[in-house]
Amino acid sequence: MPNTDKRTLLITMPQSHYSEKARWALDRLSIPYVEAPHIPLLHRLATTRFGGRSVPVLVHGDDRFVDSTDILRYADACCGGDRLYPLEPDQRLAVNVLVDRFDEALGPHTRRWAYYQLLPHRAQLYRLMSHGVPRIESNLLTWTLPMVIGAIRKGFGITPEGAQRSIDRVCAIFSEVDKLLRNGRLYLVGGRFTAADLTFAALASPVLLPELGIAAYPKIQDVPAPMRERIEQLRDTDAGRFALRMYAQERTPRHH
Ligand SMILES: N[C@@H](CCC(=O)N[C@@H](CS)C(=O)NCC(=O)O)C(=O)O
Incomplete structure (x- = not known):
């Protein structure tokens, strides 16, 4: 670079x-x-x-x-362009449209639903939120976690109704992606990996918990049963399988 x-x-x-x-x-x-x-x-x-x-x-x-x-x-x-955003104008436009759609209509809803499931599980939440942070901050979090939970509840409107609305929105986006992938398409735009595939997979990751993710997500076997069941259903959709394949095939390991 x-x-x-x-x-x-x-x-x-x-x-x-x-x-x-x-x-x-x-x-x-x-x-x-x-x-x-x-x-x-x-x-x-x-x-x-x-x-x-x-x-x-x-x-x-x-x-x-x-x-x-x-x-x-x-x-x-x-990096010279064309790696995540195709230079070809129609494809570039299609990628931009999908990235915006996932940023606005997927990311906030996977987050709200996942927080709704995990907020009552404080020990697990602590492990996630303190993963890799400076020692002074992980110590501080033992004190501030209740405040953090309160801020998340209020800031993101974490209620049973809100969580239900969010998982409905997630399912709607998954259906849109299912449709885009019809006819055996391997990627969302232009037959190759772009920012659209990356954005969908990353922002869907809280409802899929890909094993290969680098983010500090819990393992599926460690999450509460209702969350696990829903994740298994979402994993078993074309869009879910697609996101997990993007993680398996396209998630290059960290470069130091
Ligand atoms: N539009 C922003 C959204 C990022 C976002 O929502 N970040 C969350 C964490 S996933 C956050 O920082 N929330 C706490 C805050 O806004 O202070 C982006 O794409 O970077």
């Missing part, structure tokens, strides 16, 4: 699927970077310094990107 002399920093939270999306892109493009994972709430100290709020934030020399899709576009451009 050009500009490897500039230090590349990716600010994340371990359990964040938008962070996993950015991480996957950087790994895929073999861009060397340092990941800085933080616990919830404290992540704001790290992100606001660079003009962001949510994670991921990418800092590359004097450039900073506070949205996962901007990170994907930038990373692709740094």
Whole structure:
């Protein structure tokens, strides 16, 4: 990658699927970077310094990107383009449309449903959220976890009705993807792996729990039974199988 002399920093939270999306892109493009994972709430100290709020934030020399899709576009451009975003205009447009759709209509709903299932399981939540963070933050989380849970409940509207609405929305997006994959298509756009496939698989990951994910997700056998049953159903759809195949075939291991 050009500009490897500039230090590349990716600010994340371990359990964040938008962070996993950015991480996957950087790994895929073999861009060397340092990941800085933080616990919830404290992540704001790290992100606001660079003009962001949510994670991921990418800092590359004097450039900073506070949205996962901007990170994907930038990373692709740094590598000469056409790796995640086809240069061919119609395909590029199709990729942009799908990425926006998954960012807006899939990511928030897989997250809300997964949090609804996991929030009552504090020990597990603690393990996820403290994975790889600085020791001082994992210690702090033992105290702040109730506050974090309260903020998530309020911020994302985690209620039984909200969770139901979200899983319905997830199923609707899965049906759209099922349709796109009809006729044995192996990828969503242009017959090859693009940002659309990456975004779908990363943002669907909280409802599929792919074993090969680099994000700090629980294993399917460790999650509460109702969550496990639903995940097994979603894994057994064309869209679910597609996302898991993207993880198995296209999720390049981390580059250090
Ligand atoms: N549009 C943003 C959304 C990222 C996002 O929602 N990140 C969540 C974690 S998955 C987050 O940081 N939430 C806490 C906050 O907003 O402070 C992107 O694509 O980067």
